[in-house]
Amino acid sequence: MEKNNLKGWLYLLPAFLFLGAFMIYPLIDVFVYSFEEGYNSASQTFYDTGMYNYSYVLHDPYFLQAVKNTFILVIITVPLSTGFALLISLALSSIRPLRELFQTIYFLPYVTNTLAVGLVFMILFKKTAYSDGLVNLLIQQFGGSSVDFIDGPYWAKMFVLCFYTIWVVMPFKILILTSALASVDPVYYNAARVDGTSRFRIFRKITLPMISPMIFYLIITGFIGAFKAYSDAVALFGTNLNAARMNTIVGYIYDMLYGDSGGYPSYASAAAILLFAIVLTITCINLLISKKHVHYI
Amino acid sequence: MKITLEHLTKKFPSRNRKSHEEVIAVHDFDFEIPDGKLVGLLGPSGCGKSTTLNLICGLQKPTEGRIYFGDDDVTDLAPEHRGVGLVFQNYALYPHLTVKKNITFPLENLKGAQKLTKAQMEERALQAARLVQIESLMDRKPNELSGGQQQRVAIARALVKTPRVLLLDEPLSNLDARLRLQTREEIRRIQKQTQITTVFVTHDQDEAMSISDIIVVMKDGVVQQIGKPQEVYDDPVNLFVAKFLGTPPINVFQGRVKQEQLYVGEDAVLTVKGVPDQEVFVGIRPEGFQLKADGPLCCHLDRIEVMGRDISVVSSHECCESPRVRSIINAENHLDLASDTVRFSVKPNKIFLFHKETQERIRFETASRT
Numbered sequence: 001m002e003k004n005n006l007k008g009w010l011y012l013l014p015a016f017l018f019l020g021a022f023m024i025y026p027l028i029d030v031f032v033y034s035f036e037e038g039y040n041s042a043s044q045t046f047y048d049t050g051m052y053n054y055s056y057v058l059h060d061p062y063f064l065q066a067v068k069n070t071f072i073l074v075i076i077t078v079p080l081s082t083g084f085a086l087l088i089s090l091a092l093s094s095i096r097p098l099r100e101l102f103q104t105i106y107f108l109p110y111v112t113n114t115l116a117v118g119l120v121f122m123i124l125f126k127k128t129a130y131s132d133g134l135v136n137l138l139i140q141q142f143g144g145s146s147v148d149f150i151d152g153p154y155w156a157k158m159f160v161l162c163f164y165t166i167w168v169v170m171p172f173k174i175l176i177l178t179s180a181l182a183s184v185d186p187v188y189y190n191a192a193r194v195d196g197t198s199r200f201r202i203f204r205k206i207t208l209p210m211i212s213p214m215i216f217y218l219i220i221t222g223f224i225g226a227f228k229a230y231s232d233a234v235a236l237f238g239t240n241l242n243a244a245r246m247n248t249i250v251g252y253i254y255d256m257l258y259g260d261s262g263g264y265p266s267y268a269s270a271a272a273i274l275l276f277a278i279v280l281t282i283t284c285i286n287l288l289i290s291k292k293h294v295h296y297i
Numbered sequence: 298m299k300i301t302l303e304h305l306t307k308k309f310p311s312r313n314r315k316s317h318e319e320v321i322a323v324h325d326f327d328f329e330i331p332d333g334k335l336v337g338l339l340g341p342s343g344c345g346k347s348t349t350l351n352l353i354c355g356l357q358k359p360t361e362g363r364i365y366f367g368d369d370d371v372t373d374l375a376p377e378h379r380g381v382g383l384v385f386q387n388y389a390l391y392p393h394l395t396v397k398k399n400i401t402f403p404l405e406n407l408k409g410a411q412k413l414t415k416a417q418m419e420e421r422a423l424q425a426a427r428l429v430q431i432e433s434l435m436d437r438k439p440n441e442l443s444g445g446q447q448q449r450v451a452i453a454r455a456l457v458k459t460p461r462v463l464l465l466d467e468p469l470s471n472l473d474a475r476l477r478l479q480t481r482e483e484i485r486r487i488q489k490q491t492q493i494t495t496v497f498v499t500h501d502q503d504e505a506m507s508i509s510d511i512i513v514v515m516k517d518g519v520v521q522q523i524g525k526p527q528e529v530y531d532d533p534v535n536l537f538v539a540k541f542l543g544t545p546p547i548n549v550f551q552g553r554v555k556q557e558q559l560y561v562g563e564d565a566v567l568t569v570k571g572v573p574d575q576e577v578f579v580g581i582r583p584e585g586f587q588l589k590a591d592g593p594l595c596c597h598l599d600r601i602e603v604m605g606r607d608i609s610v611v612s613s614h615e616c617c618e619s620p621r622v623r624s625i626i627n628a629e630n631h632l633d634l635a636s637d638t639v640r641f642s643v644k645p646n647k648i649f650l651f652h653k654e655t656q657e658r659i660r661f662e663t664a665s666r667t
């Protein structure tokens with residue numbers, strides 16, 4: 001027994017070393033930088049230690065804007081994309097003919113490059129001197145007045161960002177959920193049918209609990225993914241996100257490091273630690289809630 | 298509730314894209330299940346037993362034919378309106394619900410005038426649980442139960458709505474041998490107690506014979522024989538039924554009839570009156586052999602197996618289809634083990650003749666030569 005234990009640890013050692021060198025050590029480093037004022041990575045010097053970096057970041061209107069943007073993005077896109085993905089998967093699993101074709105079509109955005117999709121969205125939504133963009137043409141068709149979704153009002157830009165994010169993350173969710181639905185043994189549905197269970201009740205009382213681990217997985221990874229959003233905003237609004245008021249927390253960290261206003265690894269570290277704390281808190285809450293509602297069989 | 302199946306046929310479209318031949322899972326099933334009886338539906342795997350059950354409960358629609366519960370035509374009725382309780386082969390207990398929730402699940406579906414209060418539901422669930430003696434397990438999840446307990450929960454769930462008909466699809470096949478014996482007695486007891494018309498599907502002839510009032514033997518979707526278990530055993534209509542029923546199985550020999558004498562090899566075994574000369578299959582039940590020093594059937598003796606009350610004589614005969622001829626004789630008989638051969642006479646009512654091609658039974662008048 002003892003010997004086996006030792007062996008087990010030995011097997012885990014390479015992964016530990018790897019994670020230690022490339023994850024845990026840098027994480028600790030970032031944590032340390034976040035308390036070192038004016039850290040300079042070239043000269044490895046700093047002025048002082050303390051909470052100043054946090055105070056600066058928390059008072060930086062760009063950071064607050066980024067936090068607000070990120071939270072809006074998370075709160076809107078995670079439930080909506082999961083919900084839509086569930087609806088589409090249910091529809092997919094209830095049709096027989098052409099199911100594979102539809103599955104492929106729904107999966108296409110996943111294998112398409114983010115920036116390429118972003119380009120398509122620009123074309124759909126952007127107002128230029130020559131064209132109002134397809135969406136605006138449609139709005140005008142129905143008697144509305146055109147909106148500039150890319151350089152216009154905040155809500156319009158946020159709408160495009162959310163729409164885009166949902167569009168990009170849905171295929172993976174649909175893939176996971178269709179296979180989760182397919183893995184539910186049809187015998188349960190037969191049993192429920194013989195007992196006269198309505199379709200809605202079958203869904204609520206049988207289907208949903210049975211695929212709950214997968215839904216939970218999607219929600220957790222969805223939250224984490226949305227909190228880490230950055231490239232989507234860049235694809236739509238370009239690299240100067242602060243000017244567009246469309247920055248995200250990760251975008252803010254990036255800008256602090258490498259952006260035009262960059263060169264502040266201490267502020268970036270503080271923001272990164274804040275993001276880490278937020279994601280950790282949300283994930284813990286998720287885990288707590290899931291204890292009651294997720295059925296591992 | 299009497300169940301009438303009228304020319305019931307179920308065809309499935311072919312899975313094979315090349316041949317468009319349909320799979321006929323059930324062919325022209327015509328039978329009336331008397332009220333309050335337990336009917337055993339028996340046949341090898343793939344013979345259409347489950348399909349028949351699914352037709353009765355409404356999960357599948359018949360291609361042809363009609364189904365009546367009592368005088369009601371239920372052919373086009375959805376399963377939930379038929380009032381059937383179904384126990385699935387792997388029980389299909391909802392794994393995320395407790396035993397109690399599993400049992401009350403069907404009750405929660407009731408609507409309108411039938412709607413029950415929570416207290417009523419619990420009461421009904423407890424009644425059903427008592428019937429199958431699982432009232433102490435109500436708060437467990439299915440994966441915390443043994444196979445036998447799960448099986449009881451499944452029966453309780455099927456019974457809780459007091460169905461008009463109880464259908465059991467191979468309910469014992471997931472249990473170990475001991476539990477299987479126990480549970481089949483249990484099912485019999487519950488059926489007797491509730492007097493619900495019950496159809497019990499199994500591929501195990503022992504199971505079907507021991508608890509059924511009537512057995513229906515099926516093969517390739519076609520009903521072979523229907524009758525009381527003992528009657529079917531004593532009087533099979535064809536070789537398939539004769540082979541399918543009985544443990545140890547019937548011994549089948551190649552034989553021929555010549556001038557109303559039945560020959561197995563060179564031995565004239567029996568006088569069979571009224572049978573024209575032909576090649577036949579001869580089926581002899583293991584208990585149909587009698588040791589006799591000058592008996593007509595001479596077999597090569599391999600060994601004997603003592604089973605207490607009886608002994609099982611294992612021998613071989615060149616005309617036998619299987620390499621072993623198994624006969625069961627009373628332990629009081631003495632057998633000369635030193636001898637290479639053993640001679641038997643056969644009981645005429647334990648020997649059946651079957652047509653060489655059609656494998657149908659050939660009946661003869663029993664004028665024994667002994």
Ligand SMILES: Nc1ncnc2c1ncn2[C@@H]1O[C@H](COP(=O)(O)OP(=O)(O)O)[C@@H](O)[C@H]1O
Nearest residue numbers: 309310320322341342343344345346347348349
């Ligand atoms: N849904 C189906 N589609 C096509 N063929 C089926 C289907 N269900 C059953 N069959 C075929 O019908 C026959 C009878 O099946 P089944 O009733 O399940 O047999 P049993 O329960 O006696 O083992 C089998 O040959 C099986 O392959």
Ligand SMILES: [Mg+2]
Nearest residue numbers: 343346347467
């Ligand atoms: Mg079956």
